[in-house]
Amino acid sequence: MPNYAVGHKTPDSDSICSAIALSYLKTTLGEETVPARLGELSPETLFILDKFGFEQPELKTSFAGEGIYIVDHSDRIQGPDDIDEATILGIIDHHKLGDITTSTPLEIWVRPVGCTNTIIKMMYDFYDVEIPKNIAGAMMCAILSDTVIFKSPTCTTADIKCVEALAEIAGISDAKALGMEMFAVKSAVLGTPIRDLVLRDFKDFNMHGNLVGIGQLEVLDLAIFDDMKLELFADIAKLKAEGNRHTVLLLLTDIMKEGSEMLVISDNADLTEKAYGKTLVDGKVWLDGVLSRKKQVVPPLQDSLA
Amino acid sequence: MPNYAVGHKTPDSDSICSAIALSYLKTTLGEETVPARLGELSPETLFILDKFGFEQPELKTSFAGEGIYIVDHSDRIQGPDDIDEATILGIIDHHKLGDITTSTPLEIWVRPVGCTNTIIKMMYDFYDVEIPKNIAGAMMCAILSDTVIFKSPTCTTADIKCVEALAEIAGISDAKALGMEMFAVKSAVLGTPIRDLVLRDFKDFNMHGNLVGIGQLEVLDLAIFDDMKLELFADIAKLKAEGNRHTVLLLLTDIMKEGSEMLVISDNADLTEKAYGKTLVDGKVWLDGVLSRKKQVVPPLQDSLA
Incomplete structure (x- = not known):
């Protein structure tokens, strides 16, 4: 039985891309892990998945009896409804510490940076695992999204350096231009209910x-x-x-x-x-x-x- | 105003040594941090401090208005009584995730290993800071204590490797023998109220x-x-x-x-x-x-x- 990596409800690009990136890392380390999503994806996230050739992660809202990695949140209300019946193996997040608790020790990486994927990059470096090109691209886009192309006050030097490193791995010469393209997709709100x-x-x-x-x-x-x-x-x-x-x-x-x-x-x-x-x-x-x-x-x- | 690093109530060797080791690391990184303790020290901890030439950390139980790093716990009941009035800058711990929450993003390193000091060693490596000889010795003893000289089921390969690395830095040839000496001190309970x-x-x-x-x-x-x-x-x-x-x-x-x-x-x-x-x-x-x-x-x- 594989473990799962899952972000918050009404998933954004960071939740989805970090679930994908973490799953690849953990699987490479010998612990089969599958990305999941708690809801429908936004046009921005679909743009990223399409750009780098990923399928949508499995829509899965119940994790009773399963092992899960929680990404991009640590508030119970934002996670799976039956989180109490799952075994939380780890939390990777960049928000304030929420009210999730566990009954066993686990792995937590929380940093005051602009994006969960910046932390996932640190994990790849820590575990000395090479990031595949397409995963690097998706991670990079998530950071550009969360930091509003470096304009957000949440953006740190670590995020900027991480985008530079990921762009190089992904072979993308102008990361900011790709960010603007992504925000143009995000801005197309007309016609949406x-x-x-x-x-x-x-x-x-x-x-x-x-x-x-x-x-x-x-x-x-x-x-x-x-x-x-x-x-x-x-x-x-x-x-x-x-x-x-x-x-x-x-x-x-x-x-x-x-x-x-x-x-x-x-x-x-x-x-x-x-x-x-x-x-x-x-x-x-x-x-x-x-x-x-x-x-x-x-x-x-x-x-x-x- | 410096920040503080503080372990749990009725401090053990891990709480004290990790507060000392983390304070040195953060101070070296440019963020003045002072170790503190919430209570009296055990004979074992006093033995370690004496062995490696450390003073007892400052006895300090109120942290209102101050920045603190929480080490070796994440349960509110185990921390400072006025934790809500402090700004929690980080948590380094190896227990289950407790009920501490924050209102701002922070730095959290939690790993399912035998001792907080094993995680602090990872932080030194991550930030590329050299561990002074005496701090390495104290960290090593804390790991030997928490893992009961590697016998505890909480002990992981990471703890054992970490003790080996710290012993080398501290110039200690027989870590296990020092561990036994420490447990002999711990076993001297006669005459204690x-x-x-x-x-x-x-x-x-x-x-x-x-x-x-x-x-x-x-x-x-x-x-x-x-x-x-x-x-x-x-x-x-x-x-x-x-x-x-x-x-x-x-x-x-x-x-x-x-x-x-x-x-x-x-x-x-x-x-x-x-x-x-x-x-x-x-x-x-x-x-x-x-x-x-x-x-x-x-x-x-x-x-x-x-």
């Missing part, structure tokens, strides 16, 4: 007993959302009610202007004031310089709800 | 809402406890009542016979039967081959209390 858009990169957090859902859409130009705002508001309001959530936030991130418009539906009217020092106007607020949910949105919100 | 003995290596665990305290004394010959059993029972019963605990266990481990006698005071009369398949006789049970609290005592108990 509103709920699919809202859930494309959506994570729930348990913040001191309050369920908070935060979605993010990163595009090259926010104007693309101009005619959708009312529909987006209606849908996140629905999402809040359906999930009995305290708050739902949707970040519309402009990667060229380097900031995010935040749409807010919350039980707390003064939520953005308390967390970010900005008053809501018509349920929206522009947060200049904010590109990272993990580093700039979650921590102040979590602290303000303490 | 009973409460000090019980707490010498004592850890509390929150097992599915039940507070369980587990102490362990490792000696070269169990006969040394023959005249103390009644006093030991009386004291762990007191400890159970004082702390409002569900269970207190005391493991008397014979490292030569390679097994442990477990003294039990518990709310569950059938605790050892359910967890270990062994019936208590006069509150005691012999567990053959059991040397490791972490690997052989805690997991089945935690599962049986689920």
Whole structure:
């Protein structure tokens, strides 16, 4: 019976590419490991898989009785629903430490870097395993995605160096150009059902007993959302009610202007004031310089709800 | 303001030596870090510090507003009481993943090996920092202690190789002989107040809402406890009542016979039967081959209390 490597719900490119890269590493080390996904893939991730010749990982949501590596998260709510019935063999992540616990010792690699795949590269180096060309390409794209082509405040020197090294292995001469191509795919939101858009990169957090859902859409130009705002508001309001959530936030991130418009539906009217020092106007607020949910949105919100 | 590296309450040699070794590493990397301890040191640890010329780390129990590295644990109950008011910069540990969470990304090195210092050695290698002779000696002793001179089932090839490498750096020709000398110091329990003995290596665990305290004394010959059993029972019963605990266990481990006698005071009369398949006789049970609290005592108990 193989082990599995699985990222978070509503998988993003980092979750999928790190599951693929870790599975190859562990399998090469003699421990058969298969990548899995907890949900449907975004156009960006499909673009990466297609570009480097990968099939979609197996859709698998139950891991009872199986050995799993958790990648790109450590919050129970973001992982498989029956995570308690699985044996967690390892966690590779770059977020704050969540509430997953285990009853046996395991392998954990967590680093304050921009992308899980940067850590997976460290693991390849540590175990002295060569990275195949196509895996290096997929890892590189995941890092470009998570760091918003190095613009995100989460981006570290380690991420930039890692992209350089992976580009060389993959034989890609202009990594940034490939990153822009990828973000153009990501920006093509027209024609997509509103709920699919809202859930494309959506994570729930348990913040001191309050369920908070935060979605993010990163595009090259926010104007693309101009005619959708009312529909987006209606849908996140629905999402809040359906999930009995305290708050739902949707970040519309402009990667060229380097900031995010935040749409807010919350039980707390003064939520953005308390967390970010900005008053809501018509349920929206522009947060200049904010590109990272993990580093700039979650921590102040979590602290303000303490 | 420096950061701190701190191990668990009732510190053992691994907690102290890993705090010292990590502090040197981080300071060398440009991040001033100071080792601290949460309590009094055991004769074994004092022997190691004396042997390699170290002062006792600073006794410090409050870390509010400070940056800390947590070593050798990841359970809140085992760490500083005001851990929530500190900024956790990293965790280096070899136990099951506990319930510490953070609000910001951090550095975590957890491996299923016999000793935290084996992981710290990996960190020195990763960051390409040379280990000073005296730190290598202290790290080596901590590994010999935690792995019971390689006899514990927690001991891995990585621990053995690490001791070999550290012995070479420290210029020690017979690591095992030094280990035996250390265990002889550890076995000198006569004349020590009973409460000090019980707490010498004592850890509390929150097992599915039940507070369980587990102490362990490792000696070269169990006969040394023959005249103390009644006093030991009386004291762990007191400890159970004082702390409002569900269970207190005391493991008397014979490292030569390679097994442990477990003294039990518990709310569950059938605790050892359910967890270990062994019936208590006069509150005691012999567990053959059991040397490791972490690997052989805690997991089945935690599962049986689920």
